[in-house]
Amino acid sequence: MPADMRSRLGPVELPNPVLAASGCAGAGRELAQFIDIARVGAIVSRSIMTEPRTGNPAPRLAETPSGLLNSAGLPGPGIDAFLQRDLPWLLSRGGRVVVSIAGQTIREYGALASRLSGAAGVSAVEINLSCPNAEDAGRPFALEPEAGSSVVAVVRGSLRTDVPVFAKLSPDVTDIVAMAAACLASGADGLSLINVLLAMAIDAWTTSPALAGAYGGLSGPAIRPVAVRCIWQVREAFPDVPIIGTGGVRTGRDALELLLAGASLVGVGTAIVNDPSACSRVLRELEEEMAVIGADRVADVIGMAHGARGRVPRGLARRP
Numbered sequence: 001m002p003a004d005m006r007s008r009l010g011p012v013e014l015p016n017p018v019l020a021a022s023g024c025a026g027a028g029r030e031l032a033q034f035i036d037i038a039r040v041g042a043i044v045s046r047s048i049m050t051e052p053r054t055g056n057p058a059p060r061l062a063e064t065p066s067g068l069l070n071s072a073g074l075p076g077p078g079i080d081a082f083l084q085r086d087l088p089w090l091l092s093r094g095g096r097v098v099v100s101i102a103g104q105t106i107r108e109y110g111a112l113a114s115r116l117s118g119a120a121g122v123s124a125v126e127i128n129l130s131c132p133n134a135e136d137a138g139r140p141f142a143l144e145p146e147a148g149s150s151v152v153a154v155v156r157g158s159l160r161t162d163v164p165v166f167a168k169l170s171p172d173v174t175d176i177v178a179m180a181a182a183c184l185a186s187g188a189d190g191l192s193l194i195n196v197l198l199a200m201a202i203d204a205w206t207t208s209p210a211l212a213g214a215y216g217g218l219s220g221p222a223i224r225p226v227a228v229r230c231i232w233q234v235r236e237a238f239p240d241v242p243i244i245g246t247g248g249v250r251t252g253r254d255a256l257e258l259l260l261a262g263a264s265l266v267g268v269g270t271a272i273v274n275d276p277s278a279c280s281r282v283l284r285e286l287e288e289e290m291a292v293i294g295a296d297r298v299a300d301v302i303g304m305a306h307g308a309r310g311r312v313p314r315g316l317a318r319r320p
């Protein structure tokens, strides 16, 4: 019998735990020629800001071993276009939508949350805390528990619905659990772990930084072990808090690893760049991986590694 893949995004039920992570699938339209949007657990939109933005100058992408560096600079159409054009399109395709929001000030996050309050069909809001805080010398909100928790409090207070709020944290902190605690204390219902790592590459041929903005965010398989560690630590501290795990998931086995660490949902991001059907493939592979370990329900594997150090899975003999 096929495994029961139904998953929970806070109070919302999703058909499966595989999400398109923020940033790599736009607002979903780009994926529709490759996959059935309705089959993806949910589409997390690229981070929406109040105004349209073109983003940073090129080059803003660079490849690194097992990773992708990017400094896109949060390009996007702005909240009005998202609400008028992208959200209705996603819903018309039967998609479930998590809206990622990004602001340069706490006020901007509040304004975005207010706008989303009136929008039907939003399954959850994900707060991208990795934006430079315009009021604090450009330091990202995600680096200080006080800054991050202030954003969460304003978003929660500005949403006039009980739509679940997930705070997306940066791994670039010494204590991810302290950051998680601050966001949960301010009203986050769940956490997204992890955003990109701040990184840099230099082109030895041109002798210049590979990206126009010098620094960028590292994503892809290179960061998966960091994601596993962060998810593990937060799950140990807050076993009942839902976690959207993201970071270098390319295969069903990678997705299973994040679930075993404690994520209840798994986002596929950078893998979409060279395989636009990655969400469907990862879901199919995850079902196969679950059969191998003899798991009948997604709910049974979430955080399983915490109680099972040294356990021999039922289906281990069949594992290639």
Ligand code: DHB
Binding pocket: 023, 070, 071, 072, 073, 074, 075, 128, 130, 131, 195, 196, 217
């Ligand atoms: C950008 C923002 C992010 O939060 C991220 O994870 C990667 C890139 C950006 O648009 O620059």
